[in-house]
Amino acid sequence: MAPILDVRNLKAHFHTRRGVVRAVDGIGFSLEKGETLGIVGESGSGKSVTQLSILGLLPTPPLKIESGEAFFGGLDLLKASPAELRSVRGNKISMIFQEPMTSLNPYLKIGTQLIEPLTRHRNLTKKEAWAKAVVSLEKVGIADAESAMNSYPHEFSGGMRQRVMIAMALTTDPELLIADEPTTALDVTVQAQILDLLKALQKETGMAIILITHDLGVVAGMSDRVLVMYAGKAFEYGTTEDIFYRSQHPYTSALLRSTPRLDTEVGSLPPIGGSPPDLMRLTGGCPFFERCTVRVNDCKEIFPEVKTFADSHRSYCHLKELPQ
C-alpha cells in the first residue's frame, strides 16, 4: 500500500541574525492509512518544526527549506503553491495543538468556527455544514451538541476545548491528523479520555495520525511507529516494539532507562548527563556526542550513516550494535 505521507530528507533551517539554526536536519518518515506515527523528542528537537514546515505554516524567511520531499497523495507539499497548501490544510490534513485556547477564536461561537472549514473546503451550505458539525461534536463525546454550537470557547474546560478542537479537525474527514502535544496541558485522567477518543475515532474513520509528544508513555500506548528526534536529527525510526524493546540507539535506550515508571521499582535511575545542545553551536558530528556513554572517536566529527535493522527499523549511530 502506498503511504499517505512520505517525507524524505527534510532539512528546514532558520536563518537568524545570530546564525543558522538547523531546526530540522535530514528527517524522513512515512505513514500509511490508519496508522499512528509517534514523534518523540524534547523541546528543541525539531519535532514540531518538522510538521509546521511540511504544512508551510512557518514564515519564510527566517525558515528556509533546504532540501527534501514530502509527498501527500501525488503532491509534494514542500514544492506546492500556497493555494495548493491551503486546499490541503484544514481539509485533508488537520491539526490539533497543545493549547486549544490559542487555536480557537475567543470572540466567535464554537459553531461559527466549526462550520468554517466545511463551507470553505466542501462548498456546503451553512445549514448542511451546521448539521455536519453537530454530528462531529457528538462524535467527540460532547453531550448536547446543539447548545455547545452556540457557546463560546471560554465556557468549556480544557479537556472539552480539546474535544472541540478534535471535532473541528474532523469535520472535513481528514486523511491525516497531526496532533502536536495534544494532551500535554491536560490532567492525566483527562489525557486518558482524549487519547481513548483519538483511538476510537481513528478506528472509525481510518485516518492516519502523527502524534508529537515528549511523553514516552503516551507514545507506547498510541503509536504503531515511532520516530525519535534529537536536536533536529532523526536518531531512530521503527515500529513501537522496535523502539521500546530493541532500541539500537544510545539516546533512545538511555532515555527509556532514565524515565521513571509507575510499574517498576528501581533503586536509582541511570541519568543522562548534561543537557541538550545549543542548536546554534552544533558541529557536523552527532549532537548527542557529549552526553553519550558509548561514543567513539568518529561521533564528534561525523554524523553517522543510517543503519537498517529488521524491516524499517533504522538507527543513526556509529556503533554496530548497542551494548545491552
Added chain:
Amino acid sequence: MTGTDLSMDTNLKEDTGGVSLWKDAFRRLLKNKMAVIGGTFLLLEILLAIATPWIAPYPFEAQNLELWVEAPSMAHWFGTDTLGRDLFTRVLYGGRISLMVGILASLVSVLIGVTYGAISGYLGGRVDSLMMRIVDVLYALPFIFLVIILMVYFGRNIYLLFVALGMTQWLTMARIVRGQVISLKEKEFVQAATSMGVRKSTIIFKHLIPNCLGPVIVFMTLTVPTVILEEAFLSFLGLGVQAPMASWGTLISNGVEVMEIRSTVLLFPATALGLTLFSLNFLGDGLRDALDPKGAKD
C-alpha cells in the same frame, strides 16, 4: 555524578568572566547605529558642557553693544546677540544649564518615583491604594503652575528649579515602577527570597529595583527632554535661570525677539536643543530595544 561534570561545563561559554544582562544589553545597544550616534553626540555635549569655562572664547556676560546681532564671523562663530554677547559662548553656557537641569531634575524624579513606586507596589493592599490615590490627586494639579508659584515665592534659584521640575516628573515614574514591581513580586525569585527570610528592604533594593531599572532608564531618556523643554518654557516666561546666565530656553526666547532681523540668533540655540532632543530619543529607543528581554532571545 562526576562523569557528568565534563559535559555540563562544555555547555558554559568559554570565557570565565560571566556576562551580566547589562553587558549583554550594552552589546546590543552598540549594534543600533542611531542610538550610538545619539549617545556619542550626547557624550560630546556633556564633555563640552563640563569644559565650557575653559574653552569658551569669551566670558558669557561680556557685552559689546557695538556688535548688535552680528552675523556669524571668524571672531564670533555664531554671531552675537541683542547685547552684543558672543552667541557661541552663550550656547555653550546655555547647554551647560539646560543639560544640568535636564539630568539633575530627571535624577530627582527617578529618586522619588522609584522609591515611591517600589514601596507602593511591594507593600500592596491598602498602602498601595492610598499611595496611588495620592499620585492621582497630584496628577490632577497643574504642576507647572505650582512650579511658577514656587519660583515666584522663593525667588529664582537654580537648585530650586531642579527640584521643582523633578517634582513634576516623578509621578509617571512612580506608576511605571509600581507596575513593574507588582509583576516582579509574583516572580519566583522574589518569593524564594521571602521564603529564605531575606528582609523586605533587601528584597526591594536588591531584587525589585535592579530588575525594573531597564524601563526606568528608558523613561529617564524621555524625561530629560521633557524637563529641558519645561525649563525652556519657564525661561520663555522669564521664570527660568537668572540673567545674565542663560539656558537654551532663554536663548531661544531672546532669539525669537530678533528672529526677523537676524534669524541665526534663534537658529543656533534652537538647533542645539533640537539635536539634543533627537539624540535623547534615539538613545532612548535603542536602550528600550537593548534592554527588552524579548530582544535577547534572537
Added chain:
Amino acid sequence: MNTTVLSVQGLKVHYPVRKGFLNFNKRKYLKAVDGVTIELAKGETLGLVGESGCGKSSLGRAIIRLNNPTAGHVQINGVDFLALKGEALRRARTDIQMIFQDPYGSLDPRMTVQEILSEPLQAHLKLSRKEMDLRIRQALAHVSLRDRALKKYPHEFSGGQRQRIAIARALVLEPKILIADEPVSSLDVSVQAEILNLLKEIKDRLGLSMIFIAHNLSVVKYISDRIAVMYLGKIVEIGDRQSLYQAPQHPYTQALVSAVPIPDPRLERTRKRIAVTGELPSPMNPPKGCAFSSRCPLAVDKCQTEAPSLDALSEGRWVACFEVEKGRTSN
C-alpha cells in the same frame, strides 16, 4: 516511629473572591486547601500528587508561609510556625526551604551565582568572608557544580544547571526540611532523572526531610517514601508508595494510577483503565458532600450530601471514602 519534624493540622487556605464591585455580603471563597493534616518524619520524603487546581502548590506555599493560611496549625520541630511574626518568622525560615518549579524564574537574572548563594547567608548569619565562601563552595559541591560557576549569571546555564543552583541556594542555610514544588516538570525529559537523583542523594546525605509536590505520579513514586493524593483541596488517600500504587483504595487514586501512561507498549495496550468522566469541578463551586462524587464511579447517595473523613484503613494507610470503609467493615 521516627521523630516528626513537620506537622500540619487542619490547614485551610481560603482565598476571598470578589464577586462584583458592591457585593460585600456575599463573599465567596476559593477553598484551595480545605483542612489538610499531614506529618513528615525525619529523613522522609512525602510526595504530594494531584491534578492541576487540587491545591497541592497552595498547600506547599502555605506551609512555608508564602501565602497565609486561613486556619490550622503548622509545627516545625515543635514550634508553632504560623504563630510567628515579623523578625521571629524571618529567623525561623532557615529551617524550611523551598525549591521552585521554574529555574528560569526562581533565580534573579541580575545576580551572579555567588550573590544568589550568599543572599540567604547574609540575611541570617554574620559570617566572615572566608566562612561565607566556604559555605557557598560546600553548597555548590553538593550539587556538583564547579567553583567557576560562581562568577556567572543564571542565563548562562541550562535549565538543569539552574535547578542545581536553586537547590544549592536552598541548602546553604542547612535547613531541615525541603519543599520541592514541581522541581523537574519544566525540565527536559532527559535532564529530569539527574535532578531527581540529586535530590534523593542530597536528602539522604544531609538527613533532610522533604515534601515533593508534583503532578507526575511516576516521578513522585520514584522519589517518595509516602504519598498523599489530593483532590480539590483535600487529601483523599495517604499511604506508603508501593502499596498506594499496587493497591490504590480511593476511587480517585485508582483512576489516577490507571491513567498514567507507562512507556512499555505491550503493557500499556493491555492495561485496564478505570474511567472517570468529566473533569475537576471548579474549586469555587465544589460538589456538596464528597468532592469527588461528581466523577466517582462508586458514588452513592450518601456521597452527595456528606463528606467522608480521612480514616485509617490499615497501618499508615488513610482513605477518605465511604465505600472503601464499608468494604472494610463488612469484611
